[in-house]
Amino acid sequence: xxxxxxxxxxxxxxxxxxxxxxxxxxxxxxxxxxxxxxxxxxxxxxxxxxxxxxxxxxxxxxxxxxxxxxxxxxxxxxxxxxxxxxxxxxxxxxxxxxxxxxxxxxxxxxxxxxxxxxxxxxxxxxxxxxxxx
Amino acid sequence: xxxxxxxxxxxxxxxxxxxxxxxxxxxxxxxxxxxxxxxxxxxxxxxxxxxxxxxxxxxxxxxxxxxxxxxxxxxxxxxxxxxxxxxxxxxxxxxxxxxxxxxxxxxxxxxxxxxxxxxxxxxxxxxxxxxxxxxxxxxxxxxxxxxxxxxxxxxxxxxxxxxxxxxxxxxxxxxxxxxxxxxxxxxxxxxxxxxxxxxxxxxxxxxxxxxxxxxxxxxxxxxxxxxxxxxxxxxxxxxxxxxxxxxxxxxxxxxxxxxxxxxxxxxxxxxxxxxxxxxxxxxxxxxxxxxxxxxxxxxxxxxxxxxxxxxxxxx
Numbered sequence: 294x295x296x297x298x299x300x301x302x303x304x305x306x307x308x309x310x311x312x313x314x315x316x317x318x319x320x321x322x323x324x325x326x327x328x329x330x331x332x333x334x335x336x337x338x339x340x341x342x343x344x345x346x347x348x349x350x351x352x353x354x355x356x357x358x359x360x361x362x363x364x365x366x367x368x369x370x371x372x373x374x375x376x377x378x379x380x381x382x383x384x385x386x387x388x389x390x391x392x393x394x395x396x397x398x399x400x401x402x403x404x405x406x407x408x409x410x411x412x413x414x415x416x417x418x419x420x421x422x423x424x425x426x
Numbered sequence: 427x428x429x430x431x432x433x434x435x436x437x438x439x440x441x442x443x444x445x446x447x448x449x450x451x452x453x454x455x456x457x458x459x460x461x462x463x464x465x466x467x468x469x470x471x472x473x474x475x476x477x478x479x480x481x482x483x484x485x486x487x488x489x490x491x492x493x494x495x496x497x498x499x500x501x502x503x504x505x506x507x508x509x510x511x512x513x514x515x516x517x518x519x520x521x522x523x524x525x526x527x528x529x530x531x532x533x534x535x536x537x538x539x540x541x542x543x544x545x546x547x548x549x550x551x552x553x554x555x556x557x558x559x560x561x562x563x564x565x566x567x568x569x570x571x572x573x574x575x576x577x578x579x580x581x582x583x584x585x586x587x588x589x590x591x592x593x594x595x596x597x598x599x600x601x602x603x604x605x606x607x608x609x610x611x612x613x614x615x616x617x618x619x620x621x622x623x624x625x626x627x628x629x630x631x632x633x634x635x636x637x638x639x640x641x642x643x644x645x646x647x648x649x650x651x652x653x654x655x656x657x658x659x660x661x662x663x664x665x666x667x668x669x670x671x672x673x674x675x676x677x678x679x680x681x682x683x684x685x686x687x688x689x690x691x692x693x694x695x696x697x698x699x700x701x702x703x704x705x706x707x708x709x710x711x712x713x714x715x716x717x718x719x720x721x722x723x724x725x726x727x728x729x730x731x732x733x734x735x736x737x738x739x740x741x
Binding site for chain 1: 696
């Protein structure tokens with residue numbers, strides 16, 4: 294899915310100037326917790342978040358996030374926009390809530406990032422073993 | 427000095443052959459009906475901040491109407507005339523799969539402000555202005571420039587040039603405590619450096635994430651520390667060191683979801699108790715030593731010859 298598709302699906306706007314709306318995103322994630330973004334995404338993910346401080350951009354840079362969508366109509370402060378410019382990470386805005394922004398994209402065919410071992414280890418320990426016992 | 431502008435022009439010319447009209451066009455086309463009045467057309471221009479549109483009748487494109495037609499209609503007081511009578515019926519179009527240079531030629535030949543873009547079946551798929559072309563070329567030049575930058579710095583051959591039984595490059599980064607604005611800058615610099623050294627992007631991503639979580643811990647809990655990366659062709663070893671307060675119960679700190687972070691850290695998007703488990707998930711080896719009142723030493727090893735996905739992702 295390309296960024297201009299994303300914008301039309303979520304009825305959103307581009308915050309950054311001169312962004313490449315042909316950039317592809319492979320999958321999506323939604324979180325206000327940056328550690329969760331680092332743990333539960335892959336390269337080329339589109340990140341939905343309500344966190345507008347520069348750490349959102351740092352996280353995107355380090356986790357190889359393709360673009361950021363700020364949800365609930367929240368707009369990032371100038372220092373976040375400036376850092377994104379330097380790091381080449383497109384910033385988009387959605388007036389919808391996290392749930393609805395993600396839901397629209399998922400419905401339009403943008404998949405999630407799948408399941409991760411870090412989750413499943415704990416899951417199996419808690420549920421699968423106790424079910425047997 | 428004389429040569430440089432000529433080279434730039436050549437590069438631009440090259441790009442106009444490489445890119446297609448489809449690359450540069452705007453895929454969102456605003457149209458008016460031939461039965462609309464010129465007054466309605468004026469509103470369309472004003473609301474969308476454009477200077478012309480294709481005219482459509484029963485789904486077929488029958489003409490193009492521009493701000494010049496509107497000015498003429500204004501001058502003769504014909505704002506209530508229908509667009510169909512005032513439009514230009516002679517429509518010049520471009521194909522989306524044509525090289526961009528065709529569009530450049532056409533703009534030079536016809537003095538039109540825009541051309542509708544059609545696919546090979548004649549369906550309207552976009553519209554192109556000279557502004558679109560300019561914008562696309564500039565953006566492409568910027569991308570090429572960036573890639574060239576990476577290429578110029580690529581030092582992946584450096585290990586091949588070193589004659590030794592073992593070779594390692596060591597990079598050190600100083601981290602300032604409580605300075606959240608700069609948290610992540612060191613990890614970003616390490617990531618860029620590893621890219622220039624030509625490591626596999628997936629390996630770099632794991633190093634970047636593990637280092638970033640370590641850097642965040644230094645910024646949040648201590649007055650400062652350092653990150654030392656020892657890079658060898660087959661593995662990257664990272665030490666995250668601080669003289670901070672230390673971790674009282676390392677086993678507890680390793681549990682996903684356990685956190686002692688204050689509220690201000692949570693407001694910054696961290697402190698959810700995923701940092702150390704996340705570092706572990708990214709590492710091939712991880713060692714955490716901490717003494718309360720003395721400091722913490724975190725050692726991470728990630729091997730460069732990754733096969734498969736390191737089990738990070740299931741399925």
